[in-house]
Amino acid sequence: MNSLIFYSFAAILLFAAVMVITVRNPVKAALFLVLAFFTSAAIWLMLHAEFLAISLVLVYVGAVLVLFLFVVMMLDIDVAPLKEGFARYLPLGILVAALIVVEMITVLNAPAFNISAPEVLEESNTKQLGRLLYTVYVYPFEIASVILTVAIVAAITLTLRQHSRKLQDIGKQVAVRREDRVRLVNLRNKPDEGENAP
Amino acid sequence: MDILLEHILPTLFKIMLIVGPLMLAVAYLTYAERKVIGYIQTRIGPNRVGPWGLLQPIADGLKLLMKEVIFPARSNLYLFLIAPVLAIGPALAAWAVIPFGAELVLADINAGLLYVLAITSMSVYGVVIAGWASNSRYAFLGGLRSAAQVVSYEIAMGFALVGVLVAAGSLNLSEIVLAQSGGFWHWYWLPLLPLFVVYFVSGVAETNRAPFDIAEGESEIVAGFHVEYSGMAFAVFFLAEYADMILISILAATLFMGGWLSPFEGIPVLEGLFAWVPGLIWLLAKTAFFLFIYLWIRATFPRYRYDQIMRLGWKVFIPVTLVWLVVISIAQVMDIGPWFTETAAIAAGGA
Numbered sequence: 276m277n278s279l280i281f282y283s284f285a286a287i288l289l290f291a292a293v294m295v296i297t298v299r300n301p302v303k304a305a306l307f308l309v310l311a312f313f314t315s316a317a318i319w320l321m322l323h324a325e326f327l328a329i330s331l332v333l334v335y336v337g338a339v340l341v342l343f344l345f346v347v348m349m350l351d352i353d354v355a356p357l358k359e360g361f362a363r364y365l366p367l368g369i370l371v372a373a374l375i376v377v378e379m380i381t382v383l384n385a386p387a388f389n390i391s392a393p394e395v396l397e398e399s400n401t402k403q404l405g406r407l408l409y410t411v412y413v414y415p416f417e418i419a420s421v422i423l424t425v426a427i428v429a430a431i432t433l434t435l436r437q438h439s440r441k442l443q444d445i446g447k448q449v450a451v452r453r454e455d456r457v458r459l460v461n462l463r464n465k466p467d468e469g470e471n472a473p
Numbered sequence: 474m475d476i477l478l479e480h481i482l483p484t485l486f487k488i489m490l491i492v493g494p495l496m497l498a499v500a501y502l503t504y505a506e507r508k509v510i511g512y513i514q515t516r517i518g519p520n521r522v523g524p525w526g527l528l529q530p531i532a533d534g535l536k537l538l539m540k541e542v543i544f545p546a547r548s549n550l551y552l553f554l555i556a557p558v559l560a561i562g563p564a565l566a567a568w569a570v571i572p573f574g575a576e577l578v579l580a581d582i583n584a585g586l587l588y589v590l591a592i593t594s595m596s597v598y599g600v601v602i603a604g605w606a607s608n609s610r611y612a613f614l615g616g617l618r619s620a621a622q623v624v625s626y627e628i629a630m631g632f633a634l635v636g637v638l639v640a641a642g643s644l645n646l647s648e649i650v651l652a653q654s655g656g657f658w659h660w661y662w663l664p665l666l667p668l669f670v671v672y673f674v675s676g677v678a679e680t681n682r683a684p685f686d687i688a689e690g691e692s693e694i695v696a697g698f699h700v701e702y703s704g705m706a707f708a709v710f711f712l713a714e715y716a717d718m719i720l721i722s723i724l725a726a727t728l729f730m731g732g733w734l735s736p737f738e739g740i741p742v743l744e745g746l747f748a749w750v751p752g753l754i755w756l757l758a759k760t761a762f763f764l765f766i767y768l769w770i771r772a773t774f775p776r777y778r779y780d781q782i783m784r785l786g787w788k789v790f791i792p793v794t795l796v797w798l799v800v801i802s803i804a805q806v807m808d809i810g811p812w813f814t815e816t817a818a819i820a821a822g823g824a
Binding site: 300302303306309325326329330332333336337338341342344345348349399400401443445 | 549552582583584587588590591592594595597598601602605613616617620621623624627631644780781784
């Protein structure tokens with residue numbers, strides 16, 4: 276039963292991954308990527324890696340790909356010119372693909388990956404992971420988060436153009452009173468306009 | 474065959490027990506919305522179909538069923554049809570982990586809170602795809618607005634839920650409810666008040682409801698993302714929106730208002746007087762209270778301007794949640810106050 280579920284998810288995953296690179300419409304490609312992420316999360320769930328699976332959905336499907344879709348939807352990509360150099364780049368592409376396959380085989384055959392069956396822990400997966408992250412791996416974890424924070428600050432600084440920015444001071448907008456904007460004019464005292472005034 | 478009888482059929486039956494009443498609740502939430510807003514605006518609201526207009530939602534449903542579904546020219550037909558499905562799917566799937574009572578839960582999973590957050594974060598796809606596939610500028614603008622808004626408010630909402638997680642010491646929704654036991658002043662709305670407010674307002678923004686309904690914004694972009702939808706396809710978007718509203722309300726009740734726990738717990742006389750009331754009733758009453766606030770907000774506030782929505786999410790809510798996270802983390806570690814000492818004991822006992 277388990278292997279049946281696994282193979283059906285694996286088939287969907289492969290199908291979605293192939294569709295990502297073959298489908299013509301970029302929006303559909305992004306949506307197939309969503310499907311691919313979701314199915315791999317399901318496979319992780321079968322390995323009892325519930326925290327990883329749910330965070331994959333939360334981070335990639337729920338946030339990253341929404342922004343991705345946001346950008347892709349606004350593009351008007353003509354597919355034909357993209358396919359022009361296909362034959363010319365094919366040998367290089369095959370070489371890169373072959374290298375990646377070899378690398379994956381060597382990495383996955385390493386002793387660290389030789390787990391015969393997933394261990395079912397008594398404690399919840401999330402608790403275990405949290406304990407490890409904040410005790411044994413606390414320095415790598417903290418360093419990674421500092422690097423990410425620096426990256427965020429750098430990205431914001433790059434897009435922040437001090438000169439062309441339109442700034443609204445919300446405090447000032449809220450503090451505006453009726454007297455600042457509205458001026459009442461008494462029209463009756465002007466004899467010329469008195470006849471046409473409503 | 475065994476697996477079918479032992480697991481699949483009972484689970485399907487339980488799913489029906491959740492989805493059936495949920496759909497009924499959605500139908501009558503639309504009725505309640507029109508009635509409540511009607512009375513707030515000194516009108517009567519629907520009063521023609523059935524006694525007090527009680528059959529109005531059924532009449533509306535029948536009307537939508539019989540309407541023609543129109544496919545706009547040069548729309549992306551496949552995505553146009555799958556968008557409502559993607560909207561309602563997550564709105565229903567998230568209900569799997571909601572605890573309706575001490576043992577009354579479909580899937581009692583360890584990472585329940587995380588699951589809810591992940592599933593609700595997917596509901597934006599329906600809106601975005603509907604906006605794009607309609608091949609209409611108004612719908613497209615609605616979809617883009619919704620994408621930006623939901624992603625922004627998800628962060629504030631996530632941080633608010635992290636606060637609950639720190640206070641309860643668990644991701645399991647049933648354990649979070651049990652960690653709040655001991656009277657209504659032990660519920661998390663009091664120690665986590667800023668997070669509670671941020672959570673509920675973000676929830677209103679996540680469901681694209683007024684005053685954050687810029688994805689629809691009928692005074693600006695006609696009807697936003699569902700301007701091209703008609704008949705049942707439109708009705709499915711409606712169902713998804715209202716199911717999401719009920720979900721956010723029941724989650725607010727579960728995480729901050731003690732879920733199925735009685736509000737009179739620990740009060741000498743009243744506790745005994747109300748002991749016969751089942752937990753489900755309390756949970757539903759609390760949910761109804763939050764739904765009423767939804768409607769009340771809608772009838773009270775004008776729609777936010779787009780840049781003000783972004784400012785509220787990024788510059789107000791996220792800093793508030795970050796500060797309060799530090800505060801409750803310190804309180805949790807130092808065993809401060811009447812709240813954090815007890816929950817720490819429960820968390821330690823459960824671990």
